[in-house]
Amino acid sequence: MKDDQIIICRCEDGTLADVKDAIHRLGLRSVEEIKRVKRFGMGHCQGKTCGKLISQIISRELNISYEDMAPATTRQPAKAVSVKEFASYQEGN
Amino acid sequence: MNKKASVVIIGGGINGCALAYELAKKGVKDVMVIEKNFLASGSTGRCGGGFRQQWSTPMNIKFAMESVDIFSRLDEELQYKTEYYQGGYLILAYTPEEIRQFEKNVRLQREMGLDVRLIEPKECLKIVPDLNIDGVLGATYCKSDGHANPFYVTQAYAKKAKEMGVQFLLDTEVIAIDSHNDRITAVQTDKGKIMTDTVVNAAGGHAHLVSSMLGLDIPVKPYRHEILVTEPVNRIFDPMIISFHYHIYMRQELNGGILMGQGDPNEPSSFNVEGSFDFINQVCKKGMKIMPVLENISVVRQWAGLYAVTPDAQPILGPVPPFDNFIHIVGFSGHGFMLAPRVAQHITDYIVDNKLSDEIKNCSIDRFKNMDLDVDVNVV
Ligand SMILES: Cc1cc2nc3c(=O)[nH]c(=O)nc-3n(C[C@H](O)[C@H](O)[C@H](O)COP(=O)(O)OP(=O)(O)OC[C@H]3O[C@@H](n4cnc5c(N)ncnc54)[C@H](O)[C@@H]3O)c2cc1C
Ligand code: FES
Numbered sequence: 083m084k085d086d087q088i089i090i091c092r093c094e095d096g097t098l099a100d101v102k103d104a105i106h107r108l109g110l111r112s113v114e115e116i117k118r119v120k121r122f123g124m125g126h127c128q129g130k131t132c133g134k135l136i137s138q139i140i141s142r143e144l145n146i147s148y149e150d151m152a153p154a155t156t157r158q159p160a161k162a163v164s165v166k167e168f169a170s171y172q173e174g175n
Numbered sequence: 176m177n178k179k180a181s182v183v184i185i186g187g188g189i190n191g192c193a194l195a196y197e198l199a200k201k202g203v204k205d206v207m208v209i210e211k212n213f214l215a216s217g218s219t220g221r222c223g224g225g226f227r228q229q230w231s232t233p234m235n236i237k238f239a240m241e242s243v244d245i246f247s248r249l250d251e252e253l254q255y256k257t258e259y260y261q262g263g264y265l266i267l268a269y270t271p272e273e274i275r276q277f278e279k280n281v282r283l284q285r286e287m288g289l290d291v292r293l294i295e296p297k298e299c300l301k302i303v304p305d306l307n308i309d310g311v312l313g314a315t316y317c318k319s320d321g322h323a324n325p326f327y328v329t330q331a332y333a334k335k336a337k338e339m340g341v342q343f344l345l346d347t348e349v350i351a352i353d354s355h356n357d358r359i360t361a362v363q364t365d366k367g368k369i370m371t372d373t374v375v376n377a378a379g380g381h382a383h384l385v386s387s388m389l390g391l392d393i394p395v396k397p398y399r400h401e402i403l404v405t406e407p408v409n410r411i412f413d414p415m416i417i418s419f420h421y422h423i424y425m426r427q428e429l430n431g432g433i434l435m436g437q438g439d440p441n442e443p444s445s446f447n448v449e450g451s452f453d454f455i456n457q458v459c460k461k462g463m464k465i466m467p468v469l470e471n472i473s474v475v476r477q478w479a480g481l482y483a484v485t486p487d488a489q490p491i492l493g494p495v496p497p498f499d500n501f502i503h504i505v506g507f508s509g510h511g512f513m514l515a516p517r518v519a520q521h522i523t524d525y526i527v528d529n530k531l532s533d534e535i536k537n538c539s540i541d542r543f544k545n546m547d548l549d550v551d552v553n554v555v
Contacts, residue, residue, distance in 0.1 A: 108330075115213050118220055118326045121430070126406065128476060158450050162406060162473035169459035169470075171452075 090139070091132040093125020101136055105143045112152060113137055126162065179370045180207035180342070182526060183362045185349050185385055186377035188219035189325060189512050190504045192332040193519035194375060196253075199339035201527050206341045207371075208333075209364060211348035215329040217379040219512060221448070221480025223402060223436055224328075225415045225426060226513035227264045227320040228289050231280050231553045234489065234537050236287050238514050245516035246323060255331035257323045258429050263414035264320035265302060266553075267465070268313045270420060277315050280553065284317075291317040303412045305468045322415060322426060325512055349378075352388045357497040359389075373526060375502045380446065380481030382505035391495055394543055395483050395506040396444040400436060401454040403477035407431030411468060419553070423461045433472065435462045438482070438509070450477040482509040488551045492518060492538035493525060502526065503540070 085099035104110045104120050113129065113136050116122055122136060123129030129136075141148040181203060184191045187210030198206045210216070226246060228239040250257055268274045277293055284291045293315050296308040302316060337343060344366070351363040352374060361370045378385040380397040407430050415426040425435040435458050455477055463470050485491060485506035495503050502525065504518055524530045 108334075112213065114216075118215065119330060124476065126475065157476045157478055158452075159455070159474060159477065162475050164471050164473050165405070165459045165463055166470035168455050168474060169463050171456050 090135050091122035091125060093127070094121045096120060096122040096132070098139065101139050102143060105140060111140065111144060113140070114152075114155065116140075128157065130156075178368070179205065181205040181371065182207070182373040182375065183369055183371045184208045184375045184377055185362070186210060186217065186379055186382075187214040187329075187333070187343065187345065188217045188377060188379050189215070189329050189332070189515040190379075190507075190518065191375070191377035192329050192336065193515045194377065194504065194522055195341045195343075196332040196336040196339070197519040197523040198526065199336050199341050201523055203523075203527060204340065206336070207369065208336075208341060208343045209347050209349055209362070209369075210343065210345050213345050214333050214343070215326050217381075218480045218483070219325050219329055219379070221402070221478055222325050222512050223415075223424065223426065223434055224322045224325045224512060225264070225320070225424070226322060227317065227415070229264055229266060229280065229284060229291055229315055229317050229320065229553065230551055231276070231283070232489070232551045233283065233287065234534065235510075235514075235551050235553075236284055236289065238517055238534065239510075240287070240289060242514055242517040243319060243321075245520075249323075249328065249331065249516070253331040253335045255327065255334065257327040257331050259321070259323040260429060261319050261321035262426070263302070263316060263318045265299060265414040265416050266315045267299070267311050267416065267418045268315075268420070269310050269418065271312065273420060274312050277313065281315055289317060290319060291315055302414060303416065303466075305411055305466055306416070307465060307467055316414070320415065328512075349385065349388075352385075352501075354389060354498065359498060359500050373500045373502065375504060375522070377504045379505075379511075380483050382483055382503070386495065386503070386505075389498065389501065391501075393491060393495065393503070393505065393540065394486055395491065397446055397481040398438070398444055398484055399442060399447045399479050400438050400482050400509065401450055401458070401477065401479040402434060402436035403450075403455060403458065403474050404428070405433040405435075405469070405472045406475050408433070408472055412466070416465065418461075418465065421461045421465070423458060423465070425462060425466065432475070433469065435459075437461070444484075446481065448479045448481060450479050454479075482507075483511070484508045486543065490514065490518070490538055491540050492522065493531065493535040493540075495540050
């Protein structure tokens with residue numbers, strides 16, 4: 083398969099080619115930056131699956147060991163919850 | 176690393192990057208931006224991205240109007256798609272006092288040439304059919320307000336600036352500033368020293384720490400502001416919707432996600448940028464009241480950033496005595512994204528031509544010496 087056929091983030095249609103472009107042409111060096119500039123990792127999985135893939139690609143492309151890379155910030159909520167459910171929470175429940 | 180720079184800008188947020196570009200455009204060589212993390216990693220990358228011209232002080236109105244004019248041409252000028260979108264701002268009034276204040280605001284804004292109106296609740300429904308108008312007494316609406324993507328705007332400025340020769344040092348922190356006879360001589364970073372004779376403090380929520388490196392005590396304090404985004408959904412509403420009464424704002428991004436944010440006026444100053452459950456609970460309650468259709472939409476992410484707040488909610492711009500080569504662009508009090516494009520031009524005029532515009536004079540730190548401040552009350 084070609085790089086532009088390998089999907090990395092399905093929510094934003096981000097392919098391997100897009101991630102490589104972000105690294106080499108835009109000079110981005112971390113999952114955090116790629117998330118902000120390309121939105122990969124901002125969709126439903128919130129980076130829980132695609133984030134690891136992106137880390138691996140950066141580590142391979144820039145020759146940084148995977149262990150040395152800063153993990154992306156994980157943000158709450160851990161799972162998507164509706165506005166109504168959040169709103170209905172009462173102190174003491 | 177270059178050991179010398181004509182201008183060192185501390186902070187790679189929207190203000191630092193816009194200034195770097197404007198300086199390069201005016202032909203200034205050897206400009207350097209020093210950023211301790213990555214571009215837009217501070218307040219800029221965490222902000223709502225809104226620009227509005229509906230302010231209550233003449234200075235903010237003028238600044239914002241001129242910035243919007245720049246925003247509207249930015250994609251073309253910087254050759255970058257910044258998701259600039261003029262969807263308007265709808266500011267809801269829930270109390271008679273708010274209506275009175277809004278009448279005053281609109282009068283002033285219209286005098287200054289802004290196309291803005293005070294409208295009836297029914298007319299709000301024409302603009303946002305899903306709005307719940309219970310309790311709404313009226314609203315002000317300005318069509319030319321809107322939003323842009325803060326990451327993209329920052330990248331756009333930075334990319335162009337880089338092409339024009341500006342050097343960006345990322346992952347580099349300024350830890351000290353050297354001076355001699357009230358003039359700055361060098362900036363010390365964790366990666367080495369850079370000789371320079373002009374330093375710009377554009378350090379956002381950490382600006383007062385940078386000033387304190389030279390013993391200056393500027394009246395800017397960081398306050399946490401929280402925000403969340405929902406999953407992308409079909410278009411529900413166009414304008415940014417604000418209520419000062421409920422301390423809440425919401426807008427729908429071009430990709431469909433809905434941003435909701437609120438400030439807690441009782442929260443003490445801190446560097447805390449953690450999201451809280453209390454916020455998400457509160458903002459969802461208020462959000463659902465204002466826009467009941469939000470109830471079944473899922474929240475996918477929450478985060479927080481810092482407002483750098485001054486006593487009168489207006490920025491501090493220009494040199495801070497006794498140093499006339501230590502220039503501040505700080506204290507935007509929650510509206511620094513929208514003002515940045517124009518502020519960068521004023522500061523460039525000062526650095527290049529030594530010209531202090533009326534705007535910069537108005538925002539000089541000296542104003543805090545007199546007590547009669549023109550406080551902007553239109554703040555969420
Ligand atoms: C939740 C939220 C919503 C907002 N919504 C809006 C809005 O809708 N519209 C609007 O106009 N404004 C909004 N704002 C305000 C806006 O984000 C800020 O006013 C603006 O981004 C400030 O930009 P800046 O470039 O001055 O600062 P920042 O973006 O904070 O940049 C400062 C940079 O300096 C770096 N830095 C700090 N200290 C050092 C050091 N010692 N050495 C090197 N680098 C350093 C930081 O890492 C940071 O990247 C919002 C803010 C928040 C928190
Ligand atoms: S796959 Fe899109 S956010 Fe993870």
